[in-house]
Amino acid sequence: MPIPIPIRWVITLILVFAIIVLSVIPGHAQSGDSKFVWLVAVTPTYIQKLMHFLIYAAMAWLWTWTLEGVVPRWASLAIAFVLAVGLGAALEWYQTRVPGRFGTLLDILLNAAGAVAGLIVAVLLL
Numbered sequence: 001m002p003i004p005i006p007i008r009w010v011i012t013l014i015l016v017f018a019i020i021v022l023s024v025i026p027g028h029a030q031s032g033d034s035k036f037v038w039l040v041a042v043t044p045t046y047i048q049k050l051m052h053f054l055i056y057a058a059m060a061w062l063w064t065w066t067l068e069g070v071v072p073r074w075a076s077l078a079i080a081f082v083l084a085v086g087l088g089a090a091l092e093w094y095q096t097r098v099p100g101r102f103g104t105l106l107d108i109l110l111n112a113a114g115a116v117a118g119l120i121v122a123v124l125l126l
Helices: 005-024 035-042 045-067 073-095 105-126
Strands: none
Touching: 005 045, 005 073, 045 073, 045 105, 073 105
């Protein structure tokens, strides 16, 4: 039984919300910060870079899945790519204003590469 479109929207928007929250957490934890902030702050760089790729792949796949049956396939792929890369670039720009965070071109490229990988998976599986 296929998952209804409204449920797909909820799942996709939960991931988008999580990405936004993770992206605006300060890079340096301070006394009194939550354990979650401390966990994000001490995550090794190579794991952060891998997560950029994987999370944006998941987001692009979810957008394609969510838009399936609502718009033509080519449009769902294009919209998913624009949404994923656009959000990634916007958050990288915003991170230049978050203490201890740095918006980088490498992260934008990792986000875009992840989005492309997610779209390839979507084409193969959906």
